[in-house]
Amino acid sequence: MLVLAVDTATPAVTSGLVRLDADGGDALPEVVAARVTDNPRAHAEVLTPQILECLAEAGKSPTDLDAIVVGVGPGPFTGLRVGMATAAAFGDALGIPVHGVCSxxxxxxxxxxxxxxxxxxxxxxxxxxxxxxxxxxxxxxxxxxxxxxxxxxxxxxxxxxxxxxxxxxALFDLPAVDVHTPSPAALVAVAADDLRAGTEPAPLVPLYLRRPDAVEPANRRA
The missing domain is CATH 3.30.420.40 (ATPase, nucleotide binding domain)
Structure with a gap:
């Protein structure tokens, strides 16, 4: 099974093609191609080109995809919706399931x-x-x-x-593990059981956890 993984819940814009075997196991799925851009202001500009680069590197087309996994946050409003909207658009165009997972x-x-x-x-x-x-x-x-x-x-x-x-x-007095952002393989691993079982994905619901930073002025004239 070839899965597109996308996450924009952090400053990193993450995308990758991941091969998920049917037999399960605790090992992470195989990453076929991946791109990560660390730029909190570039989510909309770089995500789709990254996806297309991953497909080109793997010698695949969008029609070769079997499913999509997208991080649904928690994350800031603007960045998070870019990844979710892009994943939903690809899924709708290709007629394949889109699974949301907690980043x-x-x-x-x-x-x-x-x-x-x-x-x-x-x-x-x-x-x-x-x-x-x-x-x-x-x-x-x-x-x-x-x-x-x-x-x-x-x-x-x-x-x-x-x-x-x-x-x-660094604000916490705990030994740190060198993992900073969601990886394509880990995103797919979170949804692996549902992907293998062919489970119908739940509706995509972003984990904003609070209202967006930008609000409309209360006294704005029509």
Missing amino acids: LDAIAVDAHRRHDVTEDLLVVTDARRREVYWARYSGGRRVEGPEVRKPADLPAEPSVRIAGSPAHV
């Missing part, structure tokens, strides 16, 4: 499977406004979150390791 879950999967982290894990990413998006994991499974909170109001315990945005990881 923090993908970071945790990379920590668990690529770095063999078995201890309780805290994942944090930049929520702006001096806040973080966060979730806790135990044994590779999410046990709390996702939520948004100021770092000073988020206790490190009971977590014993941390992953995510380096600037925000």
